[in-house]
Amino acid sequence: MSSSLVELAAGRHVILCVGPGGVGKTTTSAALALAAAESGRRVVVLTIDPARRLADALGVVVGNTPSRVDLGSEVKGELWAVMLDQSSTLDDLIKRIAPTPATADRLLGNVIYRQMSRALAGTLEYTAIEKLYDLRERHGFDLVIVDTPPSKNVVDFIEAPEWLLRFLDERIFKWFTLLGGGDKGGVARLVLQRTARAVGDVLGKVFGDAFVNDFNAFVRDLEGMTAELRKRAASIQLLLRSTESGFVVVTTPDPFVLADAVFLRNELGKRALSFTGFVVNRANVGSGVESPEAVAKLVENVIGDALAKKLAATALEMNARAREDAAAVNRLRRDARWEGYVGVVPREVEEIHDLAALRALARHL
Amino acid sequence: MTESMAAVLAGKRLVLVTGKGGVGKSTCAAAIAVAAARGGKRVLLVELGARPVAGELLDGVPPDHEPTIIAAARFPSLWACRLDERRALQEYLLETLKLKGLVKLATENRVLARLWQAAPSVDEMSILNALWRFETERDPGGRPRFDLIVVDMPSTGHALSMLGVPRGALAMIRGSSLAARARDIDAMLHDTNRTAICIVTLPEELPVNEAVQLADRLQRELELSSTHVLINGVAADVFDEGERATIERLAEEDSTARRLFVAARRRMSMVSQQARRIGELKERLQARFHHIAWTRARGVGLIDSIADALTRA
Numbered sequence: 001m002s003s004s005l006v007e008l009a010a011g012r013h014v015i016l017c018v019g020p021g022g023v024g025k026t027t028t029s030a031a032l033a034l035a036a037a038e039s040g041r042r043v044v045v046l047t048i049d050p051a052r053r054l055a056d057a058l059g060v061v062v063g064n065t066p067s068r069v070d071l072g073s074e075v076k077g078e079l080w081a082v083m084l085d086q087s088s089t090l091d092d093l094i095k096r097i098a099p100t101p102a103t104a105d106r107l108l109g110n111v112i113y114r115q116m117s118r119a120l121a122g123t124l125e126y127t128a129i130e131k132l133y134d135l136r137e138r139h140g141f142d143l144v145i146v147d148t149p150p151s152k153n154v155v156d157f158i159e160a161p162e163w164l165l166r167f168l169d170e171r172i173f174k175w176f177t178l179l180g181g182g183d184k185g186g187v188a189r190l191v192l193q194r195t196a197r198a199v200g201d202v203l204g205k206v207f208g209d210a211f212v213n214d215f216n217a218f219v220r221d222l223e224g225m226t227a228e229l230r231k232r233a234a235s236i237q238l239l240l241r242s243t244e245s246g247f248v249v250v251t252t253p254d255p256f257v258l259a260d261a262v263f264l265r266n267e268l269g270k271r272a273l274s275f276t277g278f279v280v281n282r283a284n285v286g287s288g289v290e291s292p293e294a295v296a297k298l299v300e301n302v303i304g305d306a307l308a309k310k311l312a313a314t315a316l317e318m319n320a321r322a323r324e325d326a327a328a329v330n331r332l333r334r335d336a337r338w339e340g341y342v343g344v345v346p347r348e349v350e351e352i353h354d355l356a357a358l359r360a361l362a363r364h365l
Numbered sequence: 366m367t368e369s370m371a372a373v374l375a376g377k378r379l380v381l382v383t384g385k386g387g388v389g390k391s392t393c394a395a396a397i398a399v400a401a402a403r404g405g406k407r408v409l410l411v412e413l414g415a416r417p418v419a420g421e422l423l424d425g426v427p428p429d430h431e432p433t434i435i436a437a438a439r440f441p442s443l444w445a446c447r448l449d450e451r452r453a454l455q456e457y458l459l460e461t462l463k464l465k466g467l468v469k470l471a472t473e474n475r476v477l478a479r480l481w482q483a484a485p486s487v488d489e490m491s492i493l494n495a496l497w498r499f500e501t502e503r504d505p506g507g508r509p510r511f512d513l514i515v516v517d518m519p520s521t522g523h524a525l526s527m528l529g530v531p532r533g534a535l536a537m538i539r540g541s542s543l544a545a546r547a548r549d550i551d552a553m554l555h556d557t558n559r560t561a562i563c564i565v566t567l568p569e570e571l572p573v574n575e576a577v578q579l580a581d582r583l584q585r586e587l588e589l590s591s592t593h594v595l596i597n598g599v600a601a602d603v604f605d606e607g608e609r610a611t612i613e614r615l616a617e618e619d620s621t622a623r624r625l626f627v628a629a630r631r632r633m634s635m636v637s638q639q640a641r642r643i644g645e646l647k648e649r650l651q652a653r654f655h656h657i658a659w660t661r662a663r664g665v666g667l668i669d670s671i672a673d674a675l676t677r678a
Contacts, residue, residue, distance in 0.1 A: 021386010021520045022572065111537060124522070149522070208541030255663065256418055257387060287628035298622035302615065307608050314603060314629055320661065 005248065005343050005365040006035045008276050009143065012246045014136060014239065015276070016146045018157060018268075019250035020260040024281040027352055028250050028345075029147035030054050030081075031362040034355065036143050037071060037079035044080040044135050047147040048128060055083065057352050064088050066139060071355075082135065084149075089127045089134075097228040107221040112214050124149050125160035133236045155267045158240070158247075161233040246276035251332070253283055253325035262335045277341025279365065280329055285346045286322035287315035370593065370655045371400035371675040377561045378500050379553065380515045383524040384565035385575040389597040393565045393657070394517040395422045396671035402443040403672065406512040409499055412447040413492060413519060419445045424665040432499075432511075439665070444511065453491035460494065461542045489530040490547070497550045500559065521579045528554060529587055554589060562591035566646065567598050568639035577649045594652045596643060600659040602636045609633055 009015050009032060017029045026047055033045035044066055047054050055062040058069045064085040071079055091108055098104035107113050128149055135144045148157045156163075204212045239245060247268050251261035261278060268275050289295050295312040303311075329344060345364040352358055374380050374397055382394040391414075398410040409432050412419050420427035425436030428445035430452050435445045458468045502510040518524045531551035538544045554560055562583065566576040576594065583589040604612065612633065616626035647654060655675065662670050 023387055204541075207538045207543060211538045211541070214537065252387065254387070256391070256421075285631075288624040289628070295625060298625055302620070302622055303611060307604075307611065310603050310608065311612075311625060311629055314632055315625060317661075318628055318632065324661070 003341070005032060005277060005279065005341060006039065006362070008246070008341055009036055010039070012244060012276070013142065014132065014144050014146070014245040015248060016132075016148060016157075016240075016245065017248050017250050017279075018148045018264060020257050020264075023250045023252050023257060024345075025250045026054055026147045027358070027361065028248070028279050028281065028365070029145050030057065030352075031358050032248075032365055033079055033081075033143075033145045034071075034358050035362040035365065036145070037069075037077040038075055038359075040076040042078045042080075042142040043145065044082060044139070044141045044143070045145045045147065046082045046084060046128070046131055046135060048084045048124070048149045054081070057354055057358055059355070066135070066141075069355075080141070082131065084124075084128055084131055086124050086127045089131050093130060093134075094225070097225050099224045103221050103224060107218070110214060110218045110221065112211075112218040125157045126164050128157070129160045129236055129240075130232070133232065133239065136239065137235075155264070158268070158271060158273065161237045161240070164233045165230060241272060241274075243274060246274050248276050248279060250279045250281060252281050253328035255328065258328055258332055259335075262332065265336045265338070275338075275340075277343065278332060278336070278338070279343045279345065280325075280332070281345045282347040283325045283329070283344045284318065284321035286319040289315050290319065292316065369676050370595075370653065371397065371404075371672070373653070374561055374563065374593065374675075375401040375404060375406055375513055378509070378513065378559040379496065380513065380561050380563055381518050381524075381528075382516060382563045382565060383518040383579070384520065385567075385572045385579075386520040388565045388567045388572050389657075390520070390565050391418045391517045392422060392667060393563070393595050393597065393671065394515050395419060396668050396675060397563070398443055398445075398513070398515040399423070399440060399668055400672040400675045401513045401515070402440050403676075405442065407442050407510075408444065409511040409514045410443065410445040411496065411499070411514060411516045412445065413517065414447075417447045419447070419517070422664065422668055448492050448495050450488040450491060453495045454487060456498070457491040457494040457546075460498070461546050463542075486526070486530045486533065489527040490534060490543075493527070493530060493550050493554075494546060497546070497553055500553060521575055525579070525582055525586070528583070528589060532587070557590065561593055562589060563593040563595060564591050564652075565595045565597055568596055568642040568646075570642060573642045573646045576646065580650050580652065592652050594646070594650065594654050595657055596646070596654060597657045598659045599643070599656045600632070600636050600639055602640075604629075604633060 015029075015032065017025045017032075019025055029045050029047065033043045037043045045054075047062070058079075058081055060067045060069050060081060062081045062083040064083065066080040066082050069079040069081060071077075094107055095101075095104045098107065125148075128146065132144055132146050135141050200212060207215075249261050249265050249268075251257050265275060265278070289298065292312045295315055296308060299308045299311065329342060333339070333342060343365045345361065352361065380394075380397055382390050382397065384390050391412075395410060398408045402408040410419055410428075412428060417427050419425075420435060423436045423440065423443070423445070425440075425445070426433075428435050428447045430446060430449040432444040432446040434441065434443065436443070455468065455472055458472065459465070462468055496514065496516060499511055499514050500509075504510055519527060531547040531554070534547045535544060535551070538547070564576050564579055566572045580591045580594075583591050612626050612629045616623065616630045643656075657671055657674055660667065660670060
């Protein structure tokens with residue numbers, strides 16, 4: 001028997017729970033964080049749970065800054081929780097790294113920035129990663145457990161730093177600076193400038209001139225911060241790739257969900273990211289009685305025939321589901337070619353509403 | 366007599382299927398498409414995910430960017446496609462800018478190509494544009510190319526941001542050729558005669574909350590109404606009241622059969638918990654609801670059984 005997930009987490013400083021939507025990532029993250037805190041570490045769990053259910057279970061008001069969960073005086077470790085606020089995380093970062101407060105104000109008010117940071121797809125993943133880095137580097141938590149956002153594409157999250165690096169590609173900035181600049185400089189610059197203006201014309205035709213003007217202002221104000229943003233994105237990538245970090249893929253026994261989990265594990269492998277193991281939530285548990293005959297024998301002279309028949313059918317159906325789920329876990333190991341950790345958590349009838357329920361769940365990890 | 370859910374949805378042109386991750390969106394979208402195709406409609410099932418599933422679900426070939434009939438023997442009037450973001454972007458620019466050279470420059474210039482890749486919501490806009498094209502396409506006789514387009518949408522958060530993209534884009538791109546198309550797309554999404562939004566959920570705490578929030582945000586932020594809700598995975602209630610009492614009593618008594626009653630009680634509490642969640646959902650959300658049974662069927666058998674259920678009034 002290999003070690004438990006809690007033991008595997010002992011050597012790490014960042015654990016990222018990734019997986020398809022709706023598999024119980026939030027609950028798994030919280031249970032793991034609680035277990036790590038009770039083992040004596042200073043742990044923060046970063047969640048994007050919109051239902052606020054985790055906050056209720058932990059008994060704290062969870063916001064964009066860490067709040068401490070009361071675990072009682074006998075526990076040596078600490079458990080903190082953060083709920084990601086996408087736009088204020090990005091705004092805070094801009095305010096911290098802008099060369100002047102005026103630049104920050106201008107950028108925060110730019111229509112393109114506002115759309116990007118609040119309404120448009122793609123930035124949530126980056127802000128979550130940025131928050132994780134901030135919690136580890138600035139707040140100095142010993143262990144950061146991240147409940148990753150439900151991505152439209154499961155790899156979006158791990159690609160977020162690269163996405164930002166691509167966006168901050170210096171050439172884009174150079175072009176736009178040329179676009180806005182006057183006619184000075186050598187022949188080479190003039191030629192470049194002419195091409196840049198052609199590109200600017202295309203953008204103007206595509207998006208309208210108003211957009212090009214807003215975009216120019218956006219790029220100009222962001223330009224002074226790109227060095228710092230690039231440095232951060234690179235450091236984040238380094239942190240995610242280091243042995244300090246581990247990825248846990250959370251799934252359920254559903255065949256389609258499981259296939260996504262295998263896909264995700266392979267994507268992690270391709271990016272040389274350290275994979276810690278699978279957690280399979282919501283596995284069905286059998287009835288413990290194997291055949292209709294066994295049921296009949298057990299309930300003879302206890303209940304009537306009609307109920308005995310229904311009980312037998314129910315028991316066998318539960319067994320069939322449990323068998324299917326056990327087979328699914330075996331298939332997961334085979335398809336992912338994975339001999340390491342696979343935690344199986346039974347389908348909990350009771351919903352998680354307090355620390356005790358979370359602790360009970362952690363025992364399966 | 367009330368019309369079946371399948372009939373109501375088949376009367377639209379575009380059905381967008383969304384909900385929390387893991388609730389069975391792809392399965393339900395395929396079943397809605399199959400139910401309409403069985404009635405003789407020419408149906409297109411659109412997939413957007415990284416890992417296409419329609420081929421597996423319908424026991425056919427995996428769909429490509431171009432609509433194709435993927436399981437001809439069983440579903441001769443059902444097309445499927447899996448939209449590719451890059452190709453959708455090229456088509457989008459070509460349709461709106463009309464100048465091949467311009468599009469070539471816009472997509473092949475290295476700097477601009479990187480900008481497209483990195484810029485948020487370009488993909489979403491291209492995808493919506495493709496849906497709009499499918500919806501408006503007519504054959505030379507003036508007949509729609511597809512009677513019904515069923516889209517397996519992303520889950521809650523991404524569906525919301527995707528559906529908000531035309532309005533978000535309009536705030537940035539005032540008065541360009543793209544703005545006109547963004548307005549057309551937005552109008553299509555808001556025309557309840559053409560478009561229906563179908564939320565899939567499970568009778569569990571989080572999916573129910575998320576379904577309610579999704580419907581609320583669609584209405585409040587985007588003025589989109591979602592009047593169809595599919596409740597997936599509803600476990601059958603097999604025991605009557607007297608039997609439940611007997612099981613509860615025997616699960617507490619010490620006997621060799623106890624484990625059997627304890628197991629049965631586990632099933633009963635799942636059923637009653639589901640009933641509570643369904644009650645909450647119906648109280649908090651104004652919509653037409655449809656229950657889909659928790660079944661062990663898989664693949665095309667599962668799709669058929671859901672399509673049957675949707676076709677019953």
